[in-house]
Amino acid sequence: ILTLGVSLIEALIILPAHIAHSRALNRRAKPYLLNVWADKGLVWFRDRVYAPVLQFFLNNPVLGFAIPLAMLILTIGSVGAGIVKTTFFPPIASDAVTVTLRMPQGTSETITDSLITYIEQKAQLVNEEFTKKQHDGQPVIQNMVKRIGPGTSTASLTLNLLPGEARDFPSDDIANALADEVGFIYGAESIEYGSGSNFGGKPVSVSLVSHNIPELKAVKEMLKEKLQKEPKLKDISDNDPAGIKEIKLKLKESAYLLGMTYNSLLQQVRGGFFGQPVQRFQRGQDEIRVWVRYDRSNRQSIKNLDDMWILTPMGSRVPLSEIADYEIARGEVLINHLNGKREIRVEANLRDRKDSATDMLEYIRSSIMPDILAQHPTVTALYEGQNREASKVSNSAKFAVPAILFLIYAIIAFTFRSYSQPLMLFLLV
Numbered sequence: 001i002l003t004l005g006v007s008l009i010e011a012l013i014i015l016p017a018h019i020a021h022s023r024a025l026n027r028r029a030k031p032y033l034l035n036v037w038a039d040k041g042l043v044w045f046r047d048r049v050y051a052p053v054l055q056f057f058l059n060n061p062v063l064g065f066a067i068p069l070a071m072l073i074l075t076i077g078s079v080g081a082g083i084v085k086t087t088f089f090p091p092i093a094s095d096a097v098t099v100t101l102r103m104p105q106g107t108s109e110t111i112t113d114s115l116i117t118y119i120e121q122k123a124q125l126v127n128e129e130f131t132k133k134q135h136d137g138q139p140v141i142q143n144m145v146k147r148i149g150p151g152t153s154t155a156s157l158t159l160n161l162l163p164g165e166a167r168d169f170p171s172d173d174i175a176n177a178l179a180d181e182v183g184f185i186y187g188a189e190s191i192e193y194g195s196g197s198n199f200g201g202k203p204v205s206v207s208l209v210s211h212n213i214p215e216l217k218a219v220k221e222m223l224k225e226k227l228q229k230e231p232k233l234k235d236i237s238d239n240d241p242a243g244i245k246e247i248k249l250k251l252k253e254s255a256y257l258l259g260m261t262y263n264s265l266l267q268q269v270r271g272g273f274f275g276q277p278v279q280r281f282q283r284g285q286d287e288i289r290v291w292v293r294y295d296r297s298n299r300q301s302i303k304n305l306d307d308m309w310i311l312t313p314m315g316s317r318v319p320l321s322e323i324a325d326y327e328i329a330r331g332e333v334l335i336n337h338l339n340g341k342r343e344i345r346v347e348a349n350l351r352d353r354k355d356s357a358t359d360m361l362e363y364i365r366s367s368i369m370p371d372i373l374a375q376h377p378t379v380t381a382l383y384e385g386q387n388r389e390a391s392k393v394s395n396s397a398k399f400a401v402p403a404i405l406f407l408i409y410a411i412i413a414f415t416f417r418s419y420s421q422p423l424m425l426f427l428l429v
Contacts, residue, residue, distance in 0.1 A: 205385025
């Protein structure tokens with residue numbers, strides 16, 4: 001309604017005012033020299049090029065039908081052969097580069113801050129390099145915003161760039177240059193240099209699903225190692241981060257002879273180091289809980305766990321080392337499921353936006369995954385991200401596009417009063 005109202009105002013008020021002051025109403029006005037030459041050029045093209053070509057195809061209608069058809073077949077063949085690159089969802093450029101650093105859970109804030117500060121210093125060098133290439137000498141990176149969090153193991157650095165119309169370089173070039181300048185960061189779980197957004201997810205996204213967790217994690221590491229070697233890919237990451245270090249206890253055979261259970265052992269260890277409630281009482285409107293645990297000197301190191309004595313159901317006390325073993329390992333932070341199976345997703349971005357995400361995903365599907373899955377047959381690979389959204393659109397188009405084309409054909413057929421001319425028009429378009 002708003003658009004129609006603006007169109008009516010333009011047609012009833014603005015357009016008559018333009019026509020009233022038009023030079024075309026003045027018969028004595030001389031035409032512009034550019035218009036004269038343009039008219040002569042159009043007349044020459046009409047008489048010397050368009051009219052002979054039109055007459056030729058009117059005399060040879062079969063040839064006029066075959067040439068557009070052959071061009072259509074060549075176009076489809078070029079796309080299928082990979083000569084013409086295709087990307088279903090092109091990336092959207094941005095005026096900012098965002099660096100996201102993820103360290104293992106439990107990393108101290110000092111270490112995380114020192115690494116993101118190191119990246120910030122490298123960004124200054126990249127800024128100086130690109131500023132020298134900028135035609136007007138303006139700083140390509142206008143400002144930087146550094147953040148720590150959420151948590152102590154995650155940090156981000158946002159580089160706000162010159163607006164795209166004033167910048168001589170795409171944001172991808174700046175992000176790639178920063179990644180090359182920073183290089184490999186030892187101990188980091190992942191580091192991403194985002195320079196835009198992707199509709200439907202990342203261009204490369206492989207979901208690994210299985211009930212066998214050790215094999216699933218092995219396939220994840222093998223796939224990430226393969227993708228790291230691909231020069232067209234960057235920002236390789238997964239959704240299976242390592243958790244905080246945990247102490248995992250395992251009962252020995254002698255513990256069962258003493259009547260110990262895994263649950264009773266954990267309760268005593270937790271009560272000794274974390275504490276357990278022994279009393280609660282009311283003080284005014286507040287409820288006070290009393291917890292009991294070892295004093296600080298007896299619970300501040302792993303050695304204290306070795307020296308701990310465990311009470312058995314028989315009433316005797318035995319050292320923990322006599323009835324249980326323990327190991328220090330990282331726990332789970334995220335547990336994802338897909339179709340009832342445990343899922344780990346490995347994702348990556350394209351280094352060059354001009355590369356085809358479709359071709360890269362097909363290369364991974366046909367050249368990388370078969371060898372990996374042959375070694376771990378319990379794991380299945382599904383292709384998510386943009387590929388999943390593209391499949392949804394393609395499946396919908398199978399029903400919608402034929403109906404739309406039929407309606408367009410019907411309208412043109414009624415207008416031209418011909419059944420063959422709409423087909424010719426479709427081929428030309």
